[in-house]
Amino acid sequence: MKKTKNLFDLTGKVAVITGASRGLGKAMAIGLAQAGADVVITDILDTKKAVKEIESLGVKVMGLKVDVSKNTQVQNMIKKVISKFKKIDIFVNNAGVYFSTPMKGLPDKNWDKILDINLNGSMMCARAVGEQMIKQKSGNIINIASVAGISAFASSSAYNCSKAAIIMLTKTLAAEWAPYNIRVNAICPGIFVTDMTKGLIKDKGFQQMIKAGVPLGRYATPDELAGAAVYLSSNASSYTTGHALVVDGGWTVHL
Numbered sequence: 700m701k702k703t704k705n706l707f708d709l710t711g712k713v714a715v716i717t718g719a720s721r722g723l724g725k726a727m728a729i730g731l732a733q734a735g736a737d738v739v740i741t742d743i744l745d746t747k748k749a750v751k752e753i754e755s756l757g758v759k760v761m762g763l764k765v766d767v768s769k770n771t772q773v774q775n776m777i778k779k780v781i782s783k784f785k786k787i788d789i790f791v792n793n794a795g796v797y798f799s800t801p802m803k804g805l806p807d808k809n810w811d812k813i814l815d816i817n818l819n820g821s822m823m824c825a826r827a828v829g830e831q832m833i834k835q836k837s838g839n840i841i842n843i844a845s846v847a848g849i850s851a852f853a854s855s856s857a858y859n860c861s862k863a864a865i866i867m868l869t870k871t872l873a874a875e876w877a878p879y880n881i882r883v884n885a886i887c888p889g890i891f892v893t894d895m896t897k898g899l900i901k902d903k904g905f906q907q908m909i910k911a912g913v914p915l916g917r918y919a920t921p922d923e924l925a926g927a928a929v930y931l932s933s934n935a936s937s938y939t940t941g942h943a944l945v946v947d948g949g950w951t952v953h954l
């Protein structure tokens with residue numbers, strides 16, 4: 700392991716984050732940039748605003764339009780990053796969607812959409828970036844799962860299953876790619892205030908459930924996930940792989 704003065708320093712590293720034009724992806728991209736990494740922001744949405752904001756931190760930033768559920772786009776993303784930056788040190792599989800999927804009469808297309816983006820998208824990105832990291836004999840992959848991957852929420856089977864599978868994908872790839880000096884970890888966020896959760900958060904019953912059930916008694920802001928991403932991307936976590944790091948204000952302490 701290369702010794703650095705600051706265990707969390709990411710200077711000279713290249714990080715790619717999917718679904719990063721807003722929300723948790725953007726917050727993690729900012730955190731990685733503040734730690735010194737050059738970053739590539741990818742999303743199906745326009746990335747210009749996020750790119751401009753992160754460029755002001757003094758690192759190199761690239762924005763790419765990519766749908767993670769389309770394998771050709773995923774492969775092109777890796778090619779474009781390599782042609783500009785020559786390597787990828789950190790890859791954050793963050794792009795994801797949530798909508799409710801009650802099982803009674805559940806349309807196949809609703810199940811498929813969540814699995815295609817959350818699980819298959821993470822797998823295709825890991826497969827494509829893994830090929831590059833195996834060549835480099837180094838790399839660091841972080842998969843964004845959820846507390847929903849370890850604790851069941853009613854009417855959300857597609858989302859819950861996608862996130863539980865992401866945790867198992869993380870552990871499997873950690874075992875498979877350790878010989879190539881590639882670490883693979885997951886983060887399981889609790890409830891963070893983003894576009895994904897803004898509807899839920901308005902609900903009075905949900906607010907009461909969080910107050911009563913989360914020991915810290917509140918939701919989190921997106922920047923409160925950045926530290927976990929920096930930790931897992933840096934030398935500070937050099938002996939950590941195959942781990943699912945829960946960041947949930949204590950919501951799952953009783954599991």
Ligand SMILES: NC(=O)c1ccc[n+]([C@@H]2O[C@H](COP(=O)([O-])OP(=O)(O)OC[C@H]3O[C@@H](n4cnc5c(N)ncnc54)[C@H](O)[C@@H]3O)[C@@H](O)[C@H]2O)c1
Pocket residue numbers: 717718719720721722723724741742743744765766767768793794795796797816820843844845846887888889890891892893894895896
């Ligand atoms: N917000 C939370 O409380 C919470 C909790 C647990 C896990 N998560 C997970 O964190 C991740 C980020 O969620 P968020 O809360 O920031 O939500 P968000 O909706 O603000 O951000 C998700 C991003 O993913 C992008 N995206 C969606 N489909 C895509 C696709 N096919 N290809 C590329 N990009 C796509 C969206 O455009 C968006 O920018 C997701 O994987 C989500 O499941 C969020």
